[in-house]
Amino acid sequence: MVAAGVGAERRTGAYWRDLVFGRVLPALFFSLFVADQVLQLSETFQSARTFSDYLFVLRQVLALSYFTMLVVLYSTRLPQRGTDHRLGVILVAFTGTFSALLGTFLPGGERREWLVLPGDILATIGLIYSVWGLAYLRRSFSITPEARRLVTGGPYRLSRHPVYLGEIATAIGVNLATAGWPGALALVYFVGAELLRMRWEEGVLAKAFPADYPAYADRVPRYFPNPFRAGSKS
Template sequence: MRRAALTSLFVLAAASTFAGALVRVDHAIHTGAAHLWLAAGFSFLKVAVAVGFAVFVFGRGPAVAPCRTPVAFAACALAIGSPFALEPPTRAAGAAIAGEIIAMLGCAFLLRSAASLGRSFSVLPEARRLVTDGPYRYVRHPVYLGELTAFAGLVVASATPRNVLCAAVFALAQATRMRLEEKALASAFPEYADYAARTGRLLPRFSTSVRPRPREEPA
């Protein structure tokens, strides 16, 4: 029941955003305004993410360590709602183009990371399976990294006060989700501690230790 509700929510969000994007495309065709094309691209990015999440939610497996606390629900609601509260670009500018390129790269990375999760994908910060391959070889939360990158790009594209506020709310919600997810994974998988020790949360952790040289024995 909860899976169907979440899938339906993402599908409805995608459909609503897609309809708005088509309206902007129609206006752009008739007016030739470049900023309307940027606004349409802005909306299509959000559609791609919503559709991808609907597919992953529908096909996910059962949770090993569920997390159903009010804080978890609130963090997820804020993280999901924040992108749809963003204001699109209102004029064509270098920042808008650069921001949408950043957002597209972030979207591509988060969808690739979510594909690595497969049936372990979660919306709530739950544990289904410990995934350590693909992008998870380098960072513990590549999906969140992709989402944060995409969100940052959208804010660069349209840096209004409202969008900056949305970014702050989104970052706080994602930080909360990461903390809760790590707690769930640590409780479900004892080997998670070793994985976390050698893998950065959002940035790759490169070892700087130098192997000591062998001590020379006197002749």
């Protein structure tokens, strides 16, 4: 009876830690980005006149969708089936994730007008791909490497990491025309962190789904979508 009581107490403690640090705080944090996107969207939509303006509005709508989905998904995440919570992994995952956001606040270089439109298009495509990935990943989303369920449909039929690839494309597109050296370094760190997160996440998934993940990884490329060769690797 004592052992059972201790176990229940431990489960209760784990439950509250997951609720506060794994759900509520992340959801509240990303809610700030939702509010910011709503304010920006209301301003830019009223002043939109050109194609670039409306493309920027579309990008903000996608960003609003992205952050709104993060709030909902963090609040309703499925239980973990596997994790990699080594300190170094956690640090790289979080610092890498937010280095892309940091890059937009760092001192910029000279504005390269000829790269503005390509950057906007790349960022828009990246956001579309990320939102599409989140729509299939749903309640399995996490920043640190964790396994909840094996997702193989939608964009996950084309690439093992569509959300990460979309985020990389978005970050490059946003910074393409204006980034100075500080922003470029932050972007390089972000891309490196994303690549590491892909590898770590695959290790967690392989352990959590030993019967299914190896076949999926053999069938679907890690990086770039290749619908013409279903069994190719990259």
